[in-house]
Amino acid sequence: MSKDQILYQLLSEIERNPSISQKDLSREVGISVGMVNWHVKRFVAKGLVKLQEAPLRRYLYYLTPEGFSEKAKLTADFLHASFDAFRQGREQYSALLDLCSVNGWQNIVLLGNTELTELAVLVSHQFPKINLVAVIGRSGTRSSPHGLVLVSGPQEAVELTPILKVDAVVSCQFNTSLLVGGEIDRILSELHLDRSRFLIPGFLQ
Structure with a gap:
């Protein structure tokens, strides 16, 4: 799986379920919890995702407008690559x-x-x-x-x-x-x- 595919899947899962845990993200995307944590920190630092504290020491993840824009770009790139592969x-x-x-x-x-x-x-x-x-x-x-x-x-x-x-x-x-x-x-x-x-x-x- 390419880096862009991992980023796309992480952003998609966060959009679908803001209360998803990093453990569940790890299982859904197929990467380690440590790698999920690293990507989430980068999302927050780049302003793509906003964190909100929740009960039981949990966090809610929300895509920012920049996060939605990045996900849309990754979606377009993914579809373009898929169509190219299909045509080839x-x-x-x-x-x-x-x-x-x-x-x-x-x-x-x-x-x-x-x-x-x-x-x-x-x-x-x-x-x-x-x-x-x-x-x-x-x-x-x-x-x-x-x-x-x-x-x-x-x-x-x-x-x-x-x-x-x-x-x-x-x-x-x-x-x-x-x-x-x-x-x-x-x-x-x-x-x-x-x-x-x-x-x-x-x-x-």
Whole structure:
């Protein structure tokens, strides 16, 4: 999580619940209590947050007009970054599926059940000849996007389409670079594919 995301979440939680404790802020944002305390002190020093004493040695936190302005700026920056990431992902998945179409690779397996999977499925609608066979991911982590079958391994994907041959694997995992080579090779081997059929969008490499 970036520094700006941490600041945005802290200001959002304070706005939502002025009586929130630093311990609860720590849990909601996912940083240590000490780090929360450091950020809150900086907010107060910069005039973004005002403290008011409450019973039982507690404090109430209020966003000042400057605090609301800073939160609005962070919101705009976050949305801009999100739209940029969405556009970049859409363009790169479109390029990969176009490559599949040009090469006649029609039956595609998606590796990883993440938000990127949903983006790849969305982009696939532009390519009528592309057939998304299945998503390889951990069962039970998320629902499979748009009705695609979620399988735990390549062998299950093969069993789904006994009369079809899987032509390529497209990665939708944020941590593709952390996969050990042997794991990728095992997946490709079970699908009877070589490394040229394992496609990763540039922003994941």
